[in-house]
Amino acid sequence: MSKTLKKEAGLTLIELIIAMSIFAIITSIASVSLLNTQHKASINATTTVLVTDFRQQQIKAMTGDTEGRPSGNRYGVHFETDKYVLFNGTYTAGEPSNFEVPLESTLSFTGITGDGNIIFEQGSGELLGTSGVTIQDSLNNDQKVIQLNNFGVVTDVN
Numbered sequence: 001m002s003k004t005l006k007k008e009a010g011l012t013l014i015e016l017i018i019a020m021s022i023f024a025i026i027t028s029i030a031s032v033s034l035l036n037t038q039h040k041a042s043i044n045a046t047t048t049v050l051v052t053d054f055r056q057q058q059i060k061a062m063t064g065d066t067e068g069r070p071s072g073n074r075y076g077v078h079f080e081t082d083k084y085v086l087f088n089g090t091y092t093a094g095e096p097s098n099f100e101v102p103l104e105s106t107l108s109f110t111g112i113t114g115d116g117n118i119i120f121e122q123g124s125g126e127l128l129g130t131s132g133v134t135i136q137d138s139l140n141n142d143q144k145v146i147q148l149n150n151f152g153v154v155t156d157v158n
Contacts, residue, residue, distance in 0.1 A: 061120035076119035127152040
């Protein structure tokens with residue numbers, strides 16, 4: 001009877017370490033990619049909501065919406081670094097009728113000019129004050145610039 005050697009199947013320690021290293025590299029690349037996608041989605045969603053809020057404030061000014069007050073007035077948006085505030089008439093900090101919209105912690109408004117207000121004139125909805133705003137993501141330095149023309153229409157978002 002001849003002896004035949006049977007080779008046992010299995011992984012060596014080196015093969016196992018190499019496989020785990022490859023898995024770790026792929027996982028880290030996927031995580032970074034997903035985080036960047038999440039931040040891009042966050043700045044895009046914030047931009048969309050802000051443009052919608054501009055339009056709603058302009059419509060209120062044009063239609064003379066009183067929101068329960070005796071008469072209609074201007075409507076506007078006030079910008080601070082970490083939030084924006086929807087207001088009626090003239091912006092006054094702490095006014096109970098103001099509606100504050102905070103930004104996510106990584107987002108901020110930059111390049112705020114003048115008094116930081118975009119105001120829509122009663123009746124016409126034309127723009128008074130600032131004509132644009134920039135939203136910046138501090139993690140990946142992405143930014144969105146929103147421009148409005150004199151008629152209060154958003155003309156560019158890039």
